[in-house]
Amino acid sequence: MNFAITKEPINVQEVIDKVVDRDAGAINVFIGTVRETTRGRKTLYLIYEAYESMAVKKLEQIGREIRERWPGAKVAITHRIGRLDITDIAVVIAVSTPHRPEAYEASRYAIERIKEMVPIWKKEHWEDGTEWIGDQLEQVPYPSGKPEVKDSDE
């Protein structure tokens, strides 16, 4: 279970423990947290929801992509859903690799892929309203019916 969606607070150490490897020279840990201010607007809290079964599959796919690109890598990702308050941890990505540069690169790759194609959504609750956030850049249409990025499974 290296790839998980959870309704509970994420235990960072548990995610790290999944990628511990005697051949690893580095473990890179990315922790995504809930930010209070976005473009001057104050967030009170977020609600995350997921298409859970597909989201787990897509996280597994990211893991496979990373192991293909960076041989020897181990990956674990946990994403939390439900209500999250400011500073709460939304996602933890742990990557171990034999050497340090690959751990940084693979970690960055994982979070960018999550933001592209894993079916998880957040609803911002501001002081003056609510909105489902389309994507990180506001609106990216997908004319072809799917994200226009490499999708090694398809």
Next chain:
Amino acid sequence: MNKVLFFAHLREAVGKDYIEIDAAGKTVAQLKEELQKQYDLPRFESVMTAINEEFCQETDVIREGDEIAFIPPVSGG
């Protein structure tokens, strides 16, 4: 029958997590057009579709028993 899942703003627009309809034989594009008429689905054109938990094309044909999910632009992480 086919289970059709809605998420995020689409779920709120439809008022349900999912509906069950017979969509076998229709393309994804045809199903989207029908649902757009039946419900007022905001920003439906920018929504991706998954069949059985894999992203698909608008031209793909739905089969009996397929689970269809409409995937608004994602915002995890």
